[in-house]
Amino acid sequence: MNLFTLAFRNLRRRKVRTLLTIAGVAIAVSVLFSLLAFNAGYEQELTKEVDNLGIHLLAVPKGCPYEAASMIIHGGVIPKYLNESDLSSIRNIPGVAIATPILMHQFLLNGTPHIVYGIESSDMLKLRPYWHAEGRFFSDTEKNVMVIGRGLAEKENLKVGQILNFGPKKEPFEIVGILDRTGGQEDEFHLVSLSETQRVFGKEHKVNAVAVFLDDITQISDHSDEIEKIPEVQVVTMTQVTGTIMNLVGSARILLFSLIAVAVVISACGISNTLLMSVYERTRELGMFKAIGASSTDIGIMILTETIVITTLGGIAGVGGALVGAGLIEQFIRGAIPYAPAGSLIAFDPEVALICIGFSVILGVICGLYPAYRSSRLSPIEAIRSEAV
Secondary structure, eight states, rough: HHHHHHHHHHHHTTTHHHHHHHHHHHHHHHHHHHHHHHEEEEEEEHHHHHHHHHOOOEEEEOOOOHHHHHHHTOOOOOOOOOEEEHHHHHHHHHHHEEEEEEEEEEETTTTEHHHHHHHHOHHHHHHHOOOOOEEOOTTTTTOOOEEEEEEHHHHHHTTOOOEEEEEEEEEEEEEEEEEOOSSGGGGGGGEEEEEHHHHHHTTTTTEEEEEEEEEEEGGGGHHHHTTTTTEEEEEEEEEEEHHHHHHHHHHHHHHHHHHHHHHHHHHHHHHHHHHHHHHHHHHEEEEEHTTTTTTTTHHHHHHHHHHHHHHHHOOOOOOOOHHHHHHHHHHHHHHSSOOOOOSSSHHHHHHHHHHHHHHOOOOOOOOHHHHHHHTTTOOHHHHHHSSSO
C-alpha cells in the first residue's frame, strides 16, 4: 500500500472533519476565483462597450468631471450644457471627421424614470454601423417619432407602430423602430431626434456633449488640445473614461479582497486544525508505523499528502462552485459597484482556474508543514504507550 492510498483512507475514516475542511478551502478558492474572473470579465466588457461607442473623444462642458462624462456615455444626465456654437467650432477643427451632438434627458413613464437619447441619426449611424432596427430609423427633421431599445421594448411590451405618451406634456410619439439588442446601455433608451428632444424638454440650442471621431486617432492629443481652446469646453478621451470607471470600481475590489483575506485565514485555521487533530488522535498509530520501519520522512510525507488531497479537492470544488453560482455572484457584484457593463462580468479562464487550485495546494502545504514535522518527530515507544486512539 503506497502513501497516497494510506493518506486517502485516513481521510475517509474522518469524513465529517475532512468534508468541513474541504468546504472551508472551497469557500476561499471560490471567492478568489470569482474576484480574478470578475477582474478579467469587467475590464473585457468595459473595453468592448467603450470600443462599441465608435468615438475617439467626448467634448463636455468645462468643469464636468470624468465621472459625469462616463455618466453621459452610459445613460446618466448632468445639469450642464454646451451650445450649438460650441458644436460648430468643434466641427470646423481640421482633422475632425465627425462631431455629433448628444442631449440626454429623463422623463417619467408610469412612475418609472426613462432615459431619452437625443441624437442626429445621420451621424450617429455612421459612428455605430452595427445599429440595426426592426422597422426603421427616424430622420433628423422628423417629428413625433422615436426608436426604442430592445430591452426596453421587451420590458414594457412595446411594439413598432405603437403610440407612446412622451415627455412632460405627454405628447403622442409613434415608435417607428426597435433597435436590435446591442448589449449596451442603448438597449434601455428612447432614441429621439436631437431637435425633438430639445423642443420637448425646453433645451433649445443645448447639448450635453459632442461625440468626436477623428481622421487620425494617433493625433488625438493634438486634437484634444485644439478643442479645449474653445471656451467652456473640456475633452475626455475614452481611455480616461475607462480609467475613471475602473477607479470607481476600486472600492468594490477592496471589499472583495477583504472577503478573500477572511476566507483564506478561516481555511488555513481549518486545515491546520484538521491535521493537528489527526496527529493527536493517531499518535499510537503513527508510533506503530515507525516501529515497523516507517521513517520520519515517510510519516511527514503521508501527512502532507493528506493536506494536498484536501486542498486539491477543495480547490476544484471552489472553482466549480464559483462557476455554478456565477449568476448570484454577478448579481452581488453589480449591486456593489457604481457602474457595470451590460455583458457578463465573470469571465472563465482555465489558466485562472489552475492558478486558484494551485494557490489552495500551496496554502495547504504551508499549513501542513508543522503537523507533518510534529508527526515525524514522534518517538515510537512513547507513541505506543500513549492512550490516544
